[in-house]
Amino acid sequence: MFTQACLETIGLVLVGQGEGVIDAKDISRSFFYNSRQPLLTTPHTTLEEYSAQFNRVNGRWESICLGLIAISRATMGFRQPTRPFPTEAQLRHIRRLTMHFADRCIDICLSMDCLNDLQLILQYENFILHSLVDGYESWRRLGDLSSSLFALGYHQQLESSGPIPPFLRSLRQAAFASSYSADKNVSIFLGRPPRISRKFCHFRQLSLDAYYSYTWAPDSKLDLFADARWAALCAILKEEIIVELFGEEQFDKRVEKARHIQTTAELQWSSLPQHFRLEMPMKSYDRPAAELDLMLGAKLKHLHVLFLQHLALVRRVSEPDTQLRNIAQEILGLVVEAILFKDHLVHSGTSLTWKVVYYGLAAAGVTCLSLLQNQQPAEHEAVASPKVLRDLGVLVAEIEFGTLVYKEDANYALLAGATQTIKNILDSISRSRLSQRRLTVQAPDAAVQDDPELGSTSWDLWGTGNLQDFDTNFWLMLAEHPLTFNT
Numbered sequence: 364m365f366t367q368a369c370l371e372t373i374g375l376v377l378v379g380q381g382e383g384v385i386d387a388k389d390i391s392r393s394f395f396y397n398s399r400q401p402l403l404t405t406p407h408t409t410l411e412e413y414s415a416q417f418n419r420v421n422g423r424w425e426s427i428c429l430g431l432i433a434i435s436r437a438t439m440g441f442r443q444p445t446r447p448f449p450t451e452a453q454l455r456h457i458r459r460l461t462m463h464f465a466d467r468c469i470d471i472c473l474s475m476d477c478l479n480d481l482q483l484i485l486q487y488e489n490f491i492l493h494s495l496v497d498g499y500e501s502w503r504r505l506g507d508l509s510s511s512l513f514a515l516g517y518h519q520q521l522e523s524s525g526p527i528p529p530f531l532r533s534l535r536q537a538a539f540a541s542s543y544s545a546d547k548n549v550s551i552f553l554g555r556p557p558r559i560s561r562k563f564c565h566f567r568q569l570s571l572d573a574y575y576s577y578t579w580a581p582d583s584k585l586d587l588f589a590d591a592r593w594a595a596l597c598a599i600l601k602e603e604i605i606v607e608l609f610g611e612e613q614f615d616k617r618v619e620k621a622r623h624i625q626t627t628a629e630l631q632w633s634s635l636p637q638h639f640r641l642e643m644p645m646k647s648y649d650r651p652a653a654e655l656d657l658m659l660g661a662k663l664k665h666l667h668v669l670f671l672q673h674l675a676l677v678r679r680v681s682e683p684d685t686q687l688r689n690i691a692q693e694i695l696g697l698v699v700e701a702i703l704f705k706d707h708l709v710h711s712g713t714s715l716t717w718k719v720v721y722y723g724l725a726a727a728g729v730t731c732l733s734l735l736q737n738q739q740p741a742e743h744e745a746v747a748s749p750k751v752l753r754d755l756g757v758l759v760a761e762i763e764f765g766t767l768v769y770k771e772d773a774n775y776a777l778l779a780g781a782t783q784t785i786k787n788i789l790d791s792i793s794r795s796r797l798s799q800r801r802l803t804v805q806a807p808d809a810a811v812q813d814d815p816e817l818g819s820t821s822w823d824l825w826g827t828g829n830l831q832d833f834d835t836n837f838w839l840m841l842a843e844h845p846l847t848f849n850t
Contacts, residue, residue: 365481368418369430376422398423398472402479406526413531417481425481428468432488435461439495439714455771462492473511480531483511483538490545495714498773505542505549509558512542518564536574537588540595547598551605551671552721554834561602575599577631585639587711590657593639596631597664600624601671608675621672628668635661641697645704652709659701660711663722666694670725682736683729691729692751698723699754702761716767719758720774724781727758728833728841731788735844752789759785780838787842 376390402416417423438458469489472482486508493501512518517539527535543559550557574592583589603624611617632640641648641658648655673687674680683691698719701708705715730751761767762782768775 365414365418365429365484366433368414369426370433372418372422372426373430375419376427394422394424394427395475397421398425399475399477401477402481404527404531406528408528408531410528410530413528423481424468424471425485428465428472428485429481429488431461431465431468432485432492435459435465435492436495439710451769458496462496465489465492473507478511478514480515480534480538483508483515483517484534486511487538487541487545491713494549494717496773498720498777499549499553500773502549502553502555505545506558508542509546512539512559518559520565533588537591540574540591544591544594544598547601547605548721551601552834557602557605561599577627577634579634579636579639581636583636583639585636585654585657587657589639590660590711593635593661594664597628597668600628600631600668604668604671604675608672618676621676624672625669628665628672632665645700645707652707653711655704656708656711659697659708660713660718663694663697663718666690666697667722667725670694670729674729681732683733687729688733691726691733692748692754694722694726695730695754695758696750698726699757702757702765702767705767716772716774716778719762719767720777723758724777725833727755727781727785728837730755731785731841734788734792752792755785755789758782759789777835777838780835780842784838784842 397417400416402413404413415421417426435458438454438461466489469482469485472485486504490501490504490508493504517535543564546557546559549555575596577596603620607620608617608624611620639658639661641662645655645659648658650658670687670690673684673690677684677687701715701718708715734751759782762778768778
């Protein structure tokens with residue numbers, strides 16, 4: 364929304380596209396002066412009038428920061444042979460250098476103790492940038508973001524300073540919704556308590572009552588604002604799952620609560636406008652690349668709620684039931700489809716790598732557990748369907764040999780470890796099926812005995828009712844299962 368104007372400000376002030384030459388100290392002094400000025404609004408202020416307060420001759424540290432974040436993120440969108448840098452190393456250098464400068468700009472802004480809406484947006488965009496570059500190490504940035512959100516009071520009242528223009532209300536709604544959903548996603552992924560708890564937030568403010576309703580206008584526009592609203596609706600259910608399901612010791616009560624959550628999740632999904640829902644292969648849609656990515660994200664968010672809800676109901680995570688297995692396989696299929704279709708997607712908010720790490724690995728983990736636990740021929744054939752094995756194989760191939768992730772990337776170690784384990788499982792299944800076919804040909808009437816070690820109930824990595832986050836420890840423990848040994 365403000366990116367283009369901020370980039371023009373950088374060109375005007377720093378690159379010298381304006382009239383005359385300005386000394387660096389004068390530029391810095393001007394930025395400090397402007398950044399201390401409040402961003403004034405009335406109920407009738409337009410977006411252009413608002414942005415004029417921090418762009419071009421009114422440039423602030425916030426303007427430079429947003430421009431630097433945009434430049435850093437732009438380096439992730441280049442594909443051969445169109446990118447302006449000949450090597451991946453040069454691209455990474457520019458990415459990290461501009462991110463470092465953006466960090467310094469944010470530090471300067473926050474040090475002046477003049478917190479405003481623009482700085483909140485900067486902190487969210489900076490968190491997203493760090494999540495793309497540093498992976499789960501961006502946890503601290505999310506903490507800074509939540510602190511600013513609370514300091515501004517937007518968790519309780521969006522219009523605490525009086526009536527505001529509609530565009531600013533939409534910005535504040537989206538900023539809170541995006542921060543709230545990101546907090547739930549990162550806490551689930553890392554297995555840490557959420558920082559933004561629903562019990563301390565007023566979701567039923569006058570300005571938010573309709574925003575957090577699952578009722579949508581049929582002609583609603585599919586954009587980042589709609590995506591933020593949908594993410595928050597799913598995040599509310601995720602928090603209920605974390606608190607109400609995984610925190611409930613009595614299984615009967617857990618089942619009752621889970622049934623209510625599932626009903627709400629399915630109602631929310633069915634209430635989405637038809638043009639928001641991904642219900643066919645992505646290549647079947649004649650939609651812009653950015654909209655396709657938003658549709659993919661909406662479907663994955665919905666399936667992830669159902670995934671967590673069913674995960675909370677299994678007696679043992681190492682023994683996933685049919686419903687959980689089916690949801691996991693659907694998520695895995697969607698992630699693999701996105702990987703294969705990646706040249707036709709424009710990533711909005713989160714990258715494809717994050718989708719693979721956050722959704723794909725959890726789904727692949729449950730699928731692998733199903734393959735390991737169902738060793739009887741009939742059960743094994745039902746679980747190890749050709750499509751499941753193909754999806755796992757594609758995931759392995761893309762991580763190992765594709766351009767999805769490089770060794771220098773933050774999430775490479777997690778993806779590489781998971782890939783090796785999946786490879787061993789696939790190799791074991793291939794050898795087992797080949798041996799089974801040979802035994803059937805040589806002795807068709809002989810009963811094939813299962814390996815007692817593989818069917819042993821002593822292999823139990825997790826207790827009952829724990830939220831399994833499928834992180835590095837999960838894959839290390841899963842690698843110790845006898846069927847994952849690549850002998």
